[in-house]
Amino acid sequence: GRRAALEGWLGGAGFIVAVHHWLLPSLHVFLLPLAALVGVLWIPWALLVREFLGGAPDPGRATAALLLVPAGWLLSELARSWQGLGGPWGLLGASQWQVPPALRLASVGGVWLVSLLVVAVNCGLVLLIAVPGARVPAVAGVTGCVVLTGAVWLWLPRPEASGALRVAVVQPGLVADGPDSTEQRFAAGERLTRALVGQRVDLVVWGESSVGGDLAARPDLAGRLAALSAQVGAPLLVNVDARRPAGPVPAAPAPALAASVPKGGIYKSSVLVGPHGPTGDRYDKMRLVPFGEYIPARSLLGWATSVGKAAGEDRRRGAEPVLMNLPGRPGVRIGPLVCFESAFPDMSRRLTRDGAALLVAQSATSSFQRSWAPAQHASLAALRAAEDGRPMVHATLTGISAVYGPSGERIGPALPTSARTAQVYEVPLARGSTYYVRFGDWPVGTCLALLAAYCAAEGARSLGLRKPAAAPEPTTPPARTARG
Known part of the structure; x- marks a missing residue:
């Protein structure tokens, strides 16, 4: 587990540096601790990969991998999409912006659905190539992704001119x-x-x-x-x-009015x-750019202005x-x-x-x-x-x-x-x-439900293993007494 966690952390940090390397002139050395911080979000996903893809997974583990590994990846992307960590920049699904079928999928579930299916297809290919005993679920998983993409491409209505x-x-x-x-x-x-x-x-x-x-x-x-x-x-x-x-402050303003x-x-x-x-x-x-337009926790991180092109004064945010x-x-x-x-x-x-x-x-x-x-x-x-x-x-x-x-x-x-x-x-x-406008980030909710179910099942299994064993039944009849 430790090696998987370490490799996940280093992989995440390296990914952030690679995708955001152009920030070096602005952040200088501060990019490295920022990448190390965001890289931590890859650790849970790396542990899922070890659990379900490590060794020689049987068909049951392989099937679970096709669901839970993409779900774990998507939630790591969701976590680092928080504005304070730089926002949803460099999401895996965004790499498919020139692929028309991927753009059609985005109209159904946003960039989140595209990320999810990219990871699912890659999981299926890994299983297909590296684990002969898991070829049936691997083929089923990849085929399912292809069929879904084809159905969306062929039958989903186009925007009406x-x-x-x-x-x-x-x-x-x-x-x-x-x-x-x-x-x-x-x-x-x-x-x-x-x-x-x-x-x-x-x-x-x-x-x-x-x-x-x-x-x-x-x-x-x-x-x-x-x-x-x-x-x-x-x-x-x-x-x-x-x-x-x-702006002018009205006389004796109500709290809500004063805030506006x-x-x-x-x-x-x-x-x-x-x-x-x-x-x-x-x-x-x-939504302002961290360090470029404001310094998060300026009292603690204000020194960033001395080593890069960080904001000397925080910009103001709009209300709506x-x-x-x-x-x-x-x-x-x-x-x-x-x-x-x-x-x-x-x-x-x-x-x-x-x-x-x-x-x-x-x-x-x-x-x-x-x-x-x-x-x-x-x-x-x-x-x-x-x-x-x-x-x-x-x-x-x-x-x-x-x-x-x-x-x-x-x-x-x-x-x-x-x-x-x-x-x-x-x-x-x-x-x-579009379906995405109507239903929003439903792939994220689906992945949360999958991982919650997995965690609940693991918790129940862990409690079951810790439950003390019942006392064994006596194997000999009780001794007879003088009155018995």
């Missing part, structure tokens, strides 16, 4: 750091947006942190954006990364701007999701997300349930420009689109920007990290609801 939008993504590219870099980036966005005049777009999307001043405090910026909207003939969805003053008063500080906000200025629709980012009505397109509502919020399946699912017709993620990965991070991030939009049956726009400052249709298929060209351009996409809309 419901018109289209012409959406422009503005990607200004890298801007050298300096005292005027924020203005240079804004000006580059202006130039690229003006090039869209006459192209009949319905919406223009800028990337994360594309505006460096609070529009209420900077009427000059708001005016420039409004003028752009008027020239292009479409609203602009920009992202403001700026300090905002605290905006606090002063730095926010990252998606803001819709029309030809007359901001429309009033604003979404404040709710927001849907924005698209001017000029009645009934079309935009569901905005900011940066790594697109990694969380529950956030896009909630926006879809609330009525979003178009999902938009605004991102900036310029700190990781020459790494795997931009491609990893862009791929997540394909999964969210497939899960929710809604198109998704992934707009970044420096690439990779991409657009995906309601089935997770790519629409038009992706914009690489070298591109400085504004690209117009014909984005198909869809109506209806």
Whole structure:
């Protein structure tokens, strides 16, 4: 057991370092203890692997392995998907974002179902190759996964078409750091947006942190954006990364009302701007990047700012999701997300349930420009689109920007990290609801039930083994007495 636990821990830590290696410039040495901490979550799964796949499992153990080993893996992914541990980045199911049948499965059970079936198929193949006595359950398990995938691919209804939008993504590219870099980036966005005049777009999307001043405090910026909207003939969805003053506190407020008063500080906000200025629709980012936008337990871990590019000041969190009505397109509502919020399946699912017709993620990965991070991030939009049956726009400052249709298929060209351009996409809309939107994370609940049943059975068996044996029956008749 100790060796399995050690190998599981080291495997988990190594996996985290490999998938998140691009964080080294920001976290430096702190990535190693973080990986060691998250790697602990692999230990229970490693013990399950040893229990059911170790040695030469009989058909009964092999059958249990096909159920419990994937379930254990899925719960380890669920645990490390907590925002404080970095969120659901690098999930196994996300590796299948270019596989159409996998995207169809995501519309049924989310990325969780894809992860579950990937592990189940690999368990079946291991048993088939390495354990001759377990070939019957192995073949049955792999065949079951193939049949399920085929049935979903062939018979599950596709998203029902419901018109289209012409959406422009503005990607200004890298801007050298300096005292005027924020203005240079804004000006580059202006130039690229003006090039869209006459192209009949319905919406223009800028990337994360594309505006460096609070529009209420900077009427000059708001005016420039409004003028752009008027020239292009479409609203602009920009992202403001700026300090905002605290909201007014009403006299003698009720506790619930006082809690809703905006606090002063730095926010990252998606803001819709029309030809007359901001429309009033604003979404404040709710889930912040650990260390990049806030320091967890800053009093204990604040030293991280001295060894990497950790946040010197914690950003403020938004209170709730927001849907924005698209001017000029009645009934079309935009569901905005900011940066790594697109990694969380529950956030896009909630926006879809609330009525979003178009999902938009605004991102900036310029700190990781020459790494795997931009491609990893862009791929997540394909999964969210497939899960929710809604198109998704992934707009970044420096690439990779991409657009995906309601089935997770790519629409038009992706914009690489070298591109400085504004690209117009014909984005198909869809109506209806996927099984994932309706039923949520049911694979997670199923796996919890399986593991709970296994733990209960093991507990009952353990208690049965510890129960004291009954006293043996006498083997000789009792002695007769004088009176007997």
